[in-house]
Amino acid sequence: GEDVEQSLFLSVREGDSSVINCTYTDSSSTYLYWYKQEPGAGLQLLTYIFSNMDMKQDQRLTVLLNKKDKHLSLRIADTQTGDSAIYFCAESTGGYQKVTFGTGTKLQVIP
């Protein structure tokens, strides 16, 4: 079955890079996502990667996918205080692309 795991908390200093890691179990994942959720808000799609890709870069965001180890990471360059939020990793699987989320990593950016 599907299971997505993330560490619960990450603290970084403003200006440093943040790396949020995620592992998943279903090798038939089609898409892997990173979402950002600020307090009291919905989910903002940051980026997603198709499962046959190794890397995707979008401005300050870099996604790395190691399909062999079922490991996904999100690197945020030059982390800002506005990046403080909960980050969810998710995978889509199955014919109808059910999306399974991790429990989220809370990123705290220290000024």
Next chain:
Amino acid sequence: ETGVTQSPTHLIKTRGQQVTLRCSSQSGHNTVSWYQQALGQGPQFIFQYYREEENGRGNFPPRFSGLQFPNYSSELNVNALELDDSALYLCASKQGGPDTGELFFGEGSRLTVL
């Protein structure tokens, strides 16, 4: 701004009541799915609709039901509310069918069951 709008934003119900939550998808998005997010947890998949038919369901009982309308708007209905149904309910939509990538979420409807 994703173009996915949900209503109401907040509501309070008592145990045993019924609730209907509404979602208006981004224009052109023909696939809509619903998620339940309990406090401190990641969202859990409830079900998905494509062309007005349910085409996928998570581990939720039949008292959770839905509809998708010809204009691709959607409803989530929950009967016989229980205290554990208190959560943020998120609607998400995508364009081009269930097997495409970009999935956009609304801001959610926060349900409190007393």
